[in-house]
Amino acid sequence: MLRKIVDISTSLKLTIVCLAAGMALIFAGTLAQVHLGIHEAQQRYFQSWLVWWPAEGNGFRIPIFPGGHLIGAVLLINLIAAHVKRFRWTSRKLGIHLTHAGLIIMLAGGLFTDLFAVESHLRLSRGDTRNYSEDQRHMELAVIDTTDNDLDQVTAIPESVLKSNRTIDHWSLPFRIVVRNFYQNSRLKILSDAGGNVRPIANQGPGAMIAVEPVPPTTAADERDVPAAAIEILPKDGGSLGTWLASDALGAPQTFSCGGRTWMLAMRTARYYKPYSVTLQKFTHEKYAGTEIPKNFASKVTLIDPERNVNRDVLIYMNHPLRYRGETFYQAGFQQDDSATILQVVHNPSFLAPYVACVIVAAGLLVQFGFHLVGFARQKRRATA
Amino acid sequence: MKGRVALVSLAVVSLAACDNKSQIKVYRVSKAPLEETGPDQQSAMPANAPSPSMPGGMGPVASTASAPAPANWQPQSLSQMRQASFLVKGDNGAVADVSFVSLGASAGNVLENVNRWLSQIGQPAIDEQKLNQIAQHLTTSIGDVAVVDLAGLPNGADPAKDGRIIAAMTSSGGSTLFFKIRGNAALTESQKSEFIKWVAEVCNARGGTKSPQMAGAMPPADHSANPRVESSSNPRLESSSNPQIKWQTPPGWSEVPPSAMRYASLSAGTDENKVDISIVTFPGEGGSDADNVNRWRQQIGLPLLTDDLSGSNFAQLKSPDATFATIDIAGPNARTLAAWTRRDGQVWFFKATGPSAAVGKEKPNFVKFVQSIRF
Numbered sequence: 001m002l003r004k005i006v007d008i009s010t011s012l013k014l015t016i017v018c019l020a021a022g023m024a025l026i027f028a029g030t031l032a033q034v035h036l037g038i039h040e041a042q043q044r045y046f047q048s049w050l051v052w053w054p055a056e057g058n059g060f061r062i063p064i065f066p067g068g069h070l071i072g073a074v075l076l077i078n079l080i081a082a083h084v085k086r087f088r089w090t091s092r093k094l095g096i097h098l099t100h101a102g103l104i105i106m107l108a109g110g111l112f113t114d115l116f117a118v119e120s121h122l123r124l125s126r127g128d129t130r131n132y133s134e135d136q137r138h139m140e141l142a143v144i145d146t147t148d149n150d151l152d153q154v155t156a157i158p159e160s161v162l163k164s165n166r167t168i169d170h171w172s173l174p175f176r177i178v179v180r181n182f183y184q185n186s187r188l189k190i191l192s193d194a195g196g197n198v199r200p201i202a203n204q205g206p207g208a209m210i211a212v213e214p215v216p217p218t219t220a221a222d223e224r225d226v227p228a229a230a231i232e233i234l235p236k237d238g239g240s241l242g243t244w245l246a247s248d249a250l251g252a253p254q255t256f257s258c259g260g261r262t263w264m265l266a267m268r269t270a271r272y273y274k275p276y277s278v279t280l281q282k283f284t285h286e287k288y289a290g291t292e293i294p295k296n297f298a299s300k301v302t303l304i305d306p307e308r309n310v311n312r313d314v315l316i317y318m319n320h321p322l323r324y325r326g327e328t329f330y331q332a333g334f335q336q337d338d339s340a341t342i343l344q345v346v347h348n349p350s351f352l353a354p355y356v357a358c359v360i361v362a363a364g365l366l367v368q369f370g371f372h373l374v375g376f377a378r379q380k381r382r383a384t385a
Numbered sequence: 386m387k388g389r390v391a392l393v394s395l396a397v398v399s400l401a402a403c404d405n406k407s408q409i410k411v412y413r414v415s416k417a418p419l420e421e422t423g424p425d426q427q428s429a430m431p432a433n434a435p436s437p438s439m440p441g442g443m444g445p446v447a448s449t450a451s452a453p454a455p456a457n458w459q460p461q462s463l464s465q466m467r468q469a470s471f472l473v474k475g476d477n478g479a480v481a482d483v484s485f486v487s488l489g490a491s492a493g494n495v496l497e498n499v500n501r502w503l504s505q506i507g508q509p510a511i512d513e514q515k516l517n518q519i520a521q522h523l524t525t526s527i528g529d530v531a532v533v534d535l536a537g538l539p540n541g542a543d544p545a546k547d548g549r550i551i552a553a554m555t556s557s558g559g560s561t562l563f564f565k566i567r568g569n570a571a572l573t574e575s576q577k578s579e580f581i582k583w584v585a586e587v588c589n590a591r592g593g594t595k596s597p598q599m600a601g602a603m604p605p606a607d608h609s610a611n612p613r614v615e616s617s618s619n620p621r622l623e624s625s626s627n628p629q630i631k632w633q634t635p636p637g638w639s640e641v642p643p644s645a646m647r648y649a650s651l652s653a654g655t656d657e658n659k660v661d662i663s664i665v666t667f668p669g670e671g672g673s674d675a676d677n678v679n680r681w682r683q684q685i686g687l688p689l690l691t692d693d694l695s696g697s698n699f700a701q702l703k704s705p706d707a708t709f710a711t712i713d714i715a716g717p718n719a720r721t722l723a724a725w726t727r728r729d730g731q732v733w734f735f736k737a738t739g740p741s742a743a744v745g746k747e748k749p750n751f752v753k754f755v756q757s758i759r760f
């Protein structure tokens with residue numbers, strides 16, 4: 001049995017099947033972007049193990065095609081396994097070994113990037129200081145213990161956890177959170193405007209006066225969903241603190257007390273805190289003279305890192321990002337009236353993998369073709385002689 | 386060989402099974418600005434729901450309220466519910482959050498909403514009678530706007546970012562409009578006149594009137610040769626009656642234009658030794674003495690007193706017309722002298738606040754000033 005598995009995992013046929021499946025997936029995923037938008041298509045086709053039909057819902061669903069994760073993982077296993085099985089060291093095969101090693105690094109780097117890279121944004125008005133960036137594509141339910149005078153303890157529950165878990169029981173909270181309703185995208189309305197039969201999904205806070213209308217997830221690249229959830233707070237020592245509406249559309253956190261401590265509840269974009277801060281000193285938006293055509297965008301920021309005694313000004317502009325502590329800050333956008341800059345913050349531990357892989361593959365191909373060229377030249381010289 | 390291949394497969398599958406984006410995270414951060422949800426840079430991308438906040442493009446919009454806001458109010462991103470959102474920054478990290486929300490007709494009555502705001506600052510609910518005592522009314526072209534000034538610090542809250550709510554509410558054309566400034570008590574106090582002015586401008590703009598209606602503004606008192614400065618852009622809160630008082634201005638004191646909530650303002654000293662003297666009147670009791678004293682304590686950075694404050698804590702000061710309760714509160718840097726009296730269904734507060742040394746120097750003048758009050 002094991003032998004059969006090894007044979008399959010090292011077979012060239014599997015490589016061909018994976019490559020063909022990859023091509024089909026890319027084709028289908030590209031077409032799907034028309035209706036789903038780039039982000040959703042990426043999620044469903046490339047950042048998934050299986051492509052499902054129908055894609056949404058809790059009812060009966062069947063997998064109709066392997067997703068990007070599955071194809072990539074199988075291809076990686078196939079490549080490594082074949083290499084391990086057939087590896088024989090000879091100098092004439094140095095080029096082949098190098099090329100395969102480069103491909104393995106590229107595939108593994110892609111997998112690492114997909115799993116561990118984090119993209120977020122930092123929006124700063126002039127003079128603003130921030131020590132966190134935000135991921136506009138992912139929301140989180142922040143349950144914040146504000147009792148302490150100096151520090152808040154934040155328990156950040158990702159949207160995906162809210163979506164998939166009925167009850168959240170975490171060590172950091174003296175209560176359980178029961179998700180009564182979750183809407184991927186929603187529109188909030190004042191109860192009186194929503195029609196006579198509509199009831200609020202919450203009975204505490206402003207949510208008790210608000211109706212939540214589910215709407216289809218957005219597919220536009222420049223829009224995002226507005227998730228909403230009705231969550232009941234159940235203290236671990238018994239009782240209920242009622243059901244609360246969590247939505248970033250509410251605009252303000254809600255406060256309650258439990259276990260002798262004060263808590264704040266807010267649905268917000270996922271945050272990534274940093275041990276340093278960035279202050280926007282100046283944003284420059286240059287245009288070509290007499291036109292509205294952009295010439296250059298630049299953000300002059302002050303980077304302050306108390307741990308490392310860093311306090312310096314940095315100019316971030318197109319193709320000149322700031323790299324610091326494993327994160328890269330790119331000039332990504334700006335507010336329409338130029339009063340604020342938007343920096344894209346990328347944390348990618350394997351950002352070097354594609355560069356290293358390309359160099360190794362190129363070297364491998366050069367060596368391999370070099371051997372053939374030398375051999376061919378020798379043969380020709382011998383034939384001429 | 387088989388073992389190595391199996392090991393490699395296992396490693397790849399295990400790696401692929403990792404998903405660090407779906408884990409609950411727990412961390413500690415320094416106190417965040419009040420209600421920064423959004424405001425705070427909540428979106429560099431528009432939400433797809435019909436939100437006034439994100440009409441397109443990458444940036445947020447400061448306000449859909451058609452009235453200019455004070456220059457020191459920093460525009461913040463909006464949410465679906467907020468039509469205007471600002472952050473005001475003061476000294477030593479003090480912040481206050483300003484919001485304007487328009488809801489439907491059934492967004493609760495004034496009492497329900499005042500009690501909701503009181504609960505936000507850890508204060509007990511009040512009844513209709515108490516509400517009548519503390520609520521004031523601003524007359525605008527869309528009707529009366531109820532204004533309340535609430536003080537209190539929730540347990541564990543940061544005094545730099547919380548401690549006071551000034552809120553205004555009115556119903557107009559099937560909508561209920563809510564205006565609120567919440568934040569550091571002293572900073573919120575300093576923004577009070579600007580806030581009231583802004584509320585009036587927003588309401589009048591919605592009503593199609595350019596200049597705020599001044600109905601019910603208090604008439605100028607005849608106690609001084611200096612005419613009261615009446616600014617058409619500085620709306621006054623309407624009082625249930627228009628009482629008039631007189632006093633003698635001590636030497637070295639001068640009258641200054643009063644802000645929206647004040648009956649009159651005086652000033653003594655200059656620059657860093659400036660002492661601000663205010664006269665404020667409300668219909669009714671004007672809150673309990675304990676609440677008022679605690680509010681003043683907060684304004685100069687002192688903790689709340691949990692002891693029951695009774696009349697014995699206050700010194701009495703008599704004038705030919707009235708008997709005043711007085712208190713002298715000294716904080717680390719500032720000091721407040723206050724005197725108050727209740728008569729004819731009205732409460733009168735006389736307060737001098739400023740640097741400790743300067744207030745101490747003006748204390749004899751303050752006593753003479755209070756004794757000179759004639760109703």
